[in-house]
Amino acid sequence: MSMLKLGCIADDFTGATDLASNLVRQGMRVVQTLGVPTASVGVDADADAVVIALKSRTIAPQDAVAQSLAALAWLRQQGAGQIYFKVCSTFDSTPQGNIGPVADALMCALGTDFAPVCPAFPENLRTVYKGYLYTGDVLLSEGSMRDHPLTPMRDANLVRVLQPQTTRRVGLVPFDVVSQGTEAIDERLRALRERGVGLAIVDALSNADLWAMGRAFADLPLIVAGSGVAIGLPQNHGMQPSPEAERLPQVHGHRAVISGSCSSASNAQVADFVKRHPGRNFPIDALALATGASVVDDAVAWARPLLSSSTPVLIHATTTPDAVQRVQEQLGVARAGHLVEQALAAIAVQLVQAGVRQLVVAGGETSGACVQALGITRLQIGAPIDPGVPWCHAHSPAAEPGGVRVALKSGNFGTVDFFDKAFRSEA
Secondary structure, three states: OOOOOEEEEEOOHHHHHHHHHHHHHOOOOEEEEEOOOOOOOOOOOOOOEEEEEOOOOOOOHHHHHHHHHHHHHHHHHOOOOOEEEEOOOOOOOEOOEOHHHHHHHHHHHHOOOOEEEEOOEHHHOEEEEOOEEEEOOEEHHHOHHHHOOOOOOOOOEHHHHHHHHOOOEEEEEOHHHHOOOHHHHHHHHHHHHHOOEEEEEEOEOOHHHHHHHHHHOOOOOEEEEOOHHHHHOHHHHOOOOOHHHHOOOOOOOEEEEEEOOOOHHHHHHHHHHHHHOOOOEEEOOHHHHHOOOOHHHHHHHHHHHHOOOOOOEEEEOOOOHHHHHHHHHHHOHHHHHHHHHHHHHHHHHHHHHOOEEEEEEEOHHHHHHHHHHOOOOEEEEEEEEEOOEEEEEEOOHHHOOOOEEEEEEOOOOOOOOHHHHHHHOOO
8 A cells, every 4th residue: 555645635627637737846746646546546656646527516515524524435445645625716615615625524534623724826816814815915705706607706815715614613814924934834724623612714915925834834634725735745754846846748749728717817718819810710619519509510510621830729608797687587507507517528528539639628627627538547747838837648438549638628727828838738
């Protein structure tokens, strides 16, 4: 049996690669699985960490708990020394969950009464101050997440957001403590625990804060965090950044982008691509999908003659929040999301079968649907394109021999020219 230093459970697929990328950047050898492996499947003997990617962020809380406990059981079977429950850096959740219910269940299973909580990722402009989550210079509740179609975030105070989701008291480690370093953080964590606090939001404004809290978290059984905190954990095992950890197998083939995210960042990225590359994009109409129109076949037929160019094709359902709302009013939230995800996943499979070997997918739910349709069960994590978004190598029945490179981009991540930047890094 391997002795993993870190076992990670991520609540969506893009968040999992985001976390794995940060660990690899700091020198850890990481295996990422898509879904919980079967009991008979082990991990590579030289792996330092395993990240299990689930699609549990927006499912029913009891289902999220069941999947997360199954992941925990497998990780403990592999000898994982510490568990990391990876949540979104924008703390996507509702009063029912799923962050609180999953954290509670993991704590019970691990026999611990305390866990720190920190979604901060300063490199991607996610910071926490006095318990309030900021995206850039704007409170979470005043940005695009306010009107997220599945998890609208109307309150930036994470103590208030988390408290209704858990049976435990939620406390705070404020920045005036964090700024004093590891010993001060450790002392505050102990004090909160003695006062009966079970979950503690931890402020962070910079990578230095993440490094300090990483050291303070070294002996805790469970960490609940975005991917940013990961940069502070490999140091606890004497690890340093290494280019060797980022090296991927070479692949050769066509290029494509699939975007299902409707975040403001993805909208800007799609608009930038369309402006730079006229005639290289194909929009997907959710209402047409609902009528049974041949949208998937039409998209693939449009793309095939364009694939031989070095410029990628873009097939997307990315649109404005108002347009999303109109579709959801006609089809319902769940049906609209499912139709688009399944269509984009089917398109991804046919594009890879047609020779695409470098594929960018934007959006957590879309990424999950695409990798599942492609039969991908493991990812090898490479160098980041932008913070939190690495190129990965995977084997798929649609891309053998040799496999395919994929980049699974969280909707809110990446610079405006991300799609072009991704392929420049592969040149």
